Amino acid sequence: MPDFVAPQVDVPALTEVLDGPHAEIRDLCRRKLIEHAGLLDDAQRLDRDGYRERVLQTLLQLTDAGATTLGFPKRYGGGGDLGAAIAAFETMAFGDLSLLVKIGVQFGLFGGAILQLGTERRHDRYLADVVAGRLLGCFAMTEQGHGSDVQGLQTVARYDPGREQFIIDTPVDSAHKEFIGGAAAHARMAVVFAQLEVGGAGHGVHALLVDLRDRNGRLLPGIRIVDDRQKIGLNGVDNGRIWFDRVTVDRENLLDRYASVSADGVYSSPIESPDRRFFTMLGTLVQGRVSVAGASVNAAKVALTIAIRYADRRRQFTGPNGTEELLLDYGMHQRRLLPRLARTYGLHFAQEQLVAEYDDVFTHPDTADPKRRRALEARAAGTKALGSWLATDTIQACREACGGAGYLSENRFDALRADTDVFTTFEGDNHVLLQLVAKGLLTNYASEFNDLDQLGMVRFVAGHAVETVIERTAAHSLMERVRDLLPAGEDRGDARTGLLDPSYHSAMFRWREEHRIDGLARRLKRGAEDGMNAAELFSRCQQHAVEAAVAHVERQVLEAYEQKLASLPDGANKTALCQLRDLFALSVIEADRGWWMEHGRLSSQRAKAITREVDELLRKTRPLAVQLVDAFGVPEEAVHAAFLH
Amino acid sequence: MPDFVAPQVDVPALTEVLDGPHAEIRDLCRRKLIEHAGLLDDAQRLDRDGYRERVLQTLLQLTDAGATTLGFPKRYGGGGDLGAAIAAFETMAFGDLSLLVKIGVQFGLFGGAILQLGTERRHDRYLADVVAGRLLGCFAMTEQGHGSDVQGLQTVARYDPGREQFIIDTPVDSAHKEFIGGAAAHARMAVVFAQLEVGGAGHGVHALLVDLRDRNGRLLPGIRIVDDRQKIGLNGVDNGRIWFDRVTVDRENLLDRYASVSADGVYSSPIESPDRRFFTMLGTLVQGRVSVAGASVNAAKVALTIAIRYADRRRQFTGPNGTEELLLDYGMHQRRLLPRLARTYGLHFAQEQLVAEYDDVFTHPDTADPKRRRALEARAAGTKALGSWLATDTIQACREACGGAGYLSENRFDALRADTDVFTTFEGDNHVLLQLVAKGLLTNYASEFNDLDQLGMVRFVAGHAVETVIERTAAHSLMERVRDLLPAGEDRGDARTGLLDPSYHSAMFRWREEHRIDGLARRLKRGAEDGMNAAELFSRCQQHAVEAAVAHVERQVLEAYEQKLASLPDGANKTALCQLRDLFALSVIEADRGWWMEHGRLSSQRAKAITREVDELLRKTRPLAVQLVDAFGVPEEAVHAAFLH
Secondary structure, three states: OOOOOOOOOOHHHHHHHHHHHHHHHHHHHHHHHHHOOHHHHHHHHOOHHHHHHHHHHHHHHHHHOOOOOOOOOHHHOOOOOHHHHHHHHHHHOOOOHHHHHHHHHHHHHHHHHHHHHOOHHHHHHHHHHHHHOOOOEEEEOOEOOOOOOHHHOOOEEEEEOOOOEEEEEOOOHHHOEEEEEOOOOOOOEEEEEEEEEEOOEEEEEEEEEEEOEOOOOOEOOOEEEEEOOOEOOOOOOOEEEEEEOOEEEEHHHEOOOOOEEOOOOOEEOOOOOHHHHHHHHHHOOOHHHHHHHHHHHHHHHHHHHHHHHHHOOOEEEEOOOOOEEEHHHOHHHHHHHHHHHHHHHHHHHHHHHHHHHHHHHHHOOOOOOHHHHHHHHHHHHHHHHHHHHHHHHHHHHHHHHOHHHHHEHHHOHHHHHHHHHHHHOOOOOHHHHHHHHHHHHHHOOOHHHHHOOOOOOHHHHHOOOHHHHHHHOOHHHHHHHHHHHOOHHHHHOOOOOOOOOHHHHHHHHHHHHHHHHHHHHHHHHHHHHOOOOHHHHHHHHHHHHHHHHHHHHHHHHHHHHHHHHHOOOOOHHHHHHHHHHHHHHHHHHHHOHHHHHHOOOOOHHHHHHHHHHHHHHHHHHHHHHHHHHHOOOOOHHHHOOHHHO | OOOOOOOOOOHHHHHHHHHHHHHHHHHHHHHHHHHOOHHHHHHHHOOHHHHHHHHHHHHHHHHHOOOOOOOOOHHHOOOOOHHHHHHHHHHHOOOOHHHHHHHHHHHHHHHHHHHHHOOHHHHHHHHHHHHHOOOOEEEEOOEOOOOOOHHHOOOEEEEEOOOOEEEEEOOOHHHOEEEEEOOOOOOOEEEEEEEEEEOOEEEEEEEEEEEOEOOOOOEOOOEEEEEOOOEOOOOOOOEEEEEEOOEEEEHHHEOOOOOEEOOOOOEEOOOOOHHHHHHHHHHOOOHHHHHHHHHHHHHHHHHHHHHHHHHOOOEEEEOOOOOEEEHHHOHHHHHHHHHHHHHHHHHHHHHHHHHHHHHHHHHOOOOOOHHHHHHHHHHHHHHHHHHHHHHHHHHHHHHHHOHHHHHEHHHOHHHHHHHHHHHHOOOOOHHHHHHHHHHHHHHOOOHHHHHOOOOOHHHHHHOOOHHHHHHHOOHHHHHHHHHHHOOHHHHHOOOOOOOOOHHHHHHHHHHHHHHHHHHHHHHHHHHHHOOOOHHHHHHHHHHHHHHHHHHHHHHHHHHHHHHHHHOOOOOHHHHHHHHHHHHHHHHHHHHOHHHHHHOOOOOHHHHHHHHHHHHHHHHHHHHHHHHHHHOOOOOHHHHOOHHHO
């Protein structure tokens, strides 16, 4: 490395590429992060109550500045721009994450639910207050007994036609709402998800507006709230548990875009199928997963910025020339950090596509094709899962790569790690989400599956339709097609030929995806034919479902890289991003090479050549590494690691 | 699973197997954990100063009860039993880990250094006070500028023959001592590691006793200490930074087992080679790594106890029969938890062997063969690395497997995760330790390497001897021998034949280890022959060195399983442990199957068969899982997860 003229990246131009269509909003948020950077210190200094209050006040200031409500219609004081709203949220993820989650709860979940599940009358009544931060709310979906299985939740909202009111109850202790951000201190109102009962008939889960506190912050009758107190992280968010004891709300408090109840107690909905209705309602809340995905990727960027800058100045162990070597010149250190850098860039580009699609679909919600909406939901689920695991894994690797210094809270990994840890769980457990993605992949083969549950394959496998679906899969022909795409490099003697050919990466990723989906379908079919107990069959197929989904999302990430590269002019930045794309693609193949070898798509010679090529790419990327993290554009005040100053 | 008569484990008998030779001590510590269980709550409740004080008071109470000083000679009030000391330390790792680390600092590091590096005169003067907890101390080795590279540290101790004193200085700011447990508040004295200079000549790193505070806790002249304040975890330990400004200590404060300075300034040492002297001194401190390894494995046990019990009672998603399924009946959930359970058992047995060897070597320090000491040091380094990664990985997997509930501090993962995180870093960064192990493996091939540095291969590669060593390796013949051991299952048609044959596991593990060492040696040789820059060569070989070391340690774990099994009578417990051993062995092979396939030791058919066998083993282990964690014998009061009550 020392005798080498370091190649250059045009950092500002690369930041422009990364910032994409909402660069102005991102820059506004960067300025806000700088302005409120004191919060990162206060987070360590204040006690829990003080920290919560500090977060709330910062939220209100940002709201005044218009940085948190870009997604609401202009007529209620919002910005009328969904894409910009996500861009702002992602950028704020460079800073304190309690603040971010508090913003997400108030505007994404609480305000978002009113916007998406309510009709104009509710919008007119509440949204201006929500957008102005005058009405603080929470989103009471999760129960202690039911987290990812939303359809199973047990809180009841029973219609009483005599009083023209709903009576809301927590029927058993485990049905209390759990982990509700805002509930413990600040929320005056909640969107409560409950099983709706009208005239003795159950209509499934619906959302209602329920007052929790009066204007003085006192709990209203029938409401019991217990503070969740200390959590691993996000302690600036006031999470709590809520029990309802015969709490009454007016009939119009039912958010009625997808269902309403007449005064005399007749239930009606524009969507006949209860399952489809449920999933349509949930589908409107996809913004939460899109937001968490973006926040995860940006938290990973902060960690990489710290660890790579540190590794480029920290020297340890004397080399042969008598001076101590930089950590980043050690091959092992490159292995620990640079493939994660490449993956972070890839997930950034995948996230950019997801946001564009979300913006497009939700800006014209009534004309959007239902299939496109489902594809968006699956994409959001998959990107959230891989993005949040990226964050957990990358932050941990970066902490360890900074040694003992990384363990001091002043060097930022403490908060980053603790706060993002729950991202793998909230907005849907990653393993559950990936099963949702896998189910979507199967249904692509058989459209009649569209109306089945989306939250797990238990019901899917248990359903009667298993056999029909499987029979219709076109997996085999797809696989044949993909096989033909594989380059002939394997046969041409040199195992390294074509390893950097993007069409090779693409063919490998596609083949893995298709083969895994096909394998999953065949397993399900075989099990069903053998009369295997459905629960047992599901249990046995779960790992395969998750693996198929991971292959699918990684293929999307690779394609996002490709499409971004296709849009760029030639030059140093494109060359650097091509290199990162190669590093991402080959690292994925290297990590999963056993699978490709098992399935005859990779020879042992070529597998070894891939490892050599990855090593070569690491050495080529090393001199660019600091510039590549600089291009993320994390403001210095948000990097906030004492040992870099 | 439901139609299945669950097999049984004899839990008390299995606990006896796990507790091994020091069962009484372990039970004493369990009682102490119960007695002091309030500390786990106080850790969350108290502020930092209060928590530190609470930890100190608990340490003193445990010391009065004789639970912390078993490793010191009886004549100073200790228990005279090194193995028992480690057993006690490991057991205390079920409880609050700040307390554990505080015990480790006071008795293992501070007291241990006086014991190992001092001679009788020092022992007589200090050890009774140390053992009684009257003299609190710290271990000032690490500097901000030099962590794992101890030989590079810069604090200076210069002998002044006029005053017959050493003058201790922090020559540059980055040479301040960093992360010193006990320094910020409680320690009155420090064992300070410094470069010894006598008469203008440097003699390398030596340890001296330095007073930090007077009896009233006031810092002495020339001592500056800054509190490290908040850390990711272990906030009950008062870590701090120390600067020395012309601090003088008497001549006899040099710990003089391996070196002394006469009044008129003549340096002498029983060990002539400075390198060998340095590594001999460090080698006597191996107890720290042995202790951290054991603590790591036991912290993983606590996490598994919580997550597996939770998964055996938590139901989520309605199955086909209309009831909700237990988490532990899901194949994916088994995949997440049970291979880690098997690995934890394996590392427990490996740790037991390590402790026995440590006990044996250090109980008779003067007769121990130097080779055996070096083997012990390598074993401690490797077990510490794999043990601490096991803890980090297992605790995180368990947290995620408990979903949002796992994120609440009251459910224990918060402290477990945060406190153990630094175990991968302290007592030597894991990556550095594994390179030390790898170097040991190379030196086994060429005994003249024994005297080279042990802390990294930079110096090794840079040395002149590279070629000679490599020429002498006997790797090839070893590999041939191992190849013959491989069973013929591959050829016999059925890919599953012999997968549960322990000799198959053993042959696979050994072959991987030997082949990786050989590959590493060949790479070093080739690079040296090609005249590659030594730093570059080292950088390129680092990953291979770490992989060789991991293969070596995993082979030791497998053998520890084997040896334990060989000592057990037939019966349900032995059957269960055989199953866990199979799960451990096949999970390792499955995870690394790409490597074995690349090297022609595994066919694609057999690789797939291994995955099927792992799945089968998971299903067989599932009904035993709760009993297998019960057998760890973590007291209920130490499990301390609110959601299990």
